[in-house]
Amino acid sequence: MLWPGRGYSDCRGHEVANIWIVVSEGTICPITFVKNTLFPYALQALPDILRTKWDDPGFVKYRDAFPETARSSPEAFEAHVKDLSERDVKIAYLKNLQGYLWEEGYKNHVYSTPIYPDVLAAFDSWSSASSADAARKEIAIYSSGSIFAQKLLFQHIKDPAIPDDPKAILDRRDIIKAWFDTTNAGLKHEAGSYAKIAEALEQDQSDILFLSDNVKEVRAALEASMKAVVVDRPGNTPLSEEDRKGLDIIESFEYLDFS
Template identity: 40%
Template sequence: MKKTRNKLSPPQKFPFALRALPAVLATQWNTSTFIPYRQAFPPQHSASPATLQAHVEDLTNRDVKIAYLKDLQGFLWESGFETGEYATPLFDDVVPRLREWRERGVGLGVYSSGSVVAQKLLFRHVSVHVGEAARVGGKGGAGGGGGKQVSSPSSAEGHRAAETEDLRDLVTEGGWFDTTNAGLKTEASSYGKIVETLGWHAARTLFLTDNVGEYDAAASAGLRVILLDRPGNAPVSAADMARMDVVQSLDDIELVEK
């Protein structure tokens, strides 16, 4: 699965990380907890809080995907998630559809350029929409993914913390993949490795993505593939749209036993 979260620009993707960073740099620069994260950055960019701040902002604005930045973002996210400052926004069709599929015995996996640690953090703190809490949280779903939790109010920002639920149990055991344990997302071999690891058959595995290169790689590996055309996606050419299976919502997908 990919493309279940709302599409945001790079600074919008990591607003809490950027907002929280100055305070962390000021209060935790020499702590044993934070030192490994700052030391992972190149020395010329981690010589002082100011240089590290500037480098992180630059990498974020350019949407650079690099391990030490992801690790730092994960550290900042975890703090924000735990205090209720941040929650994972999903498209409205996602949770009901995933629960339905799990109830039918369909295995679910995640393959993302974000680390497995980050994936689990995001799925652990999924935002419950106002007015949707009863519908989304009240249906347990196969795999036990109905563990809704309400975070305590945040005193730091003076507003009520996000209401979230833990959806990690919707994902099949061992079904978390990133570019470290599976490989690059534009290489067919990565998808072959995933289905082999899970013991699935490629022809009976559906991969959902918003990326043409990933679509082609997964299809080359023998998987069924659908492009999710979500608001905010990168433009896809008319020629590519014409040759691919495309939907706008998970509600447009029907899984049929054969």
């Protein structure tokens, strides 16, 4: 059902009622946006939040999800968040807090999501199946970021038609039909997480295509009997020759063939 060739990946196969395409955030926008923009913004915004909203009901639910030692004082809390962020720890209470902190930055037009040029056209094409299509295609997101943060990312897409206007954004949450993170699926490097996703989608693993910039994630999805392709994007970690062994690799969603 998948075979590589000159950057193309053929996704044709036996007829099914539906195909789910599960994508990782790193295939949609550069990981550098998360690491160099979102992560620093959260750390920059945190001290003011701790000073003004430590006991605010809107913040308390995030604060109280942290270990008791970390919430003993604002100073201890900030130190713990910085430590986890520097080590890029994939833990739910940190990811939920980051989404909370990022929301203000999105709303105030400090930043918006810089998606790759092929993404929206591909998503629109996949989700508008014609009668000639062998199967309808639905799109899901799987990220180590919280579902709330995922929705913010799709709610505040930089409008490619007006790239210089910080207030020109597109809300494309409508195109995503299912959202997965480490709380409802599990860690992205574990095959069992992909089995959970298939169960939640009520779909055979073999009828799900997973797209990721991360080789370990792709291998885990393959281990769970999904179809899986590495998307090698600018700004993401370069792939070594060892990484490339035995995997289908594309550089754009345009190279996926469902016809």
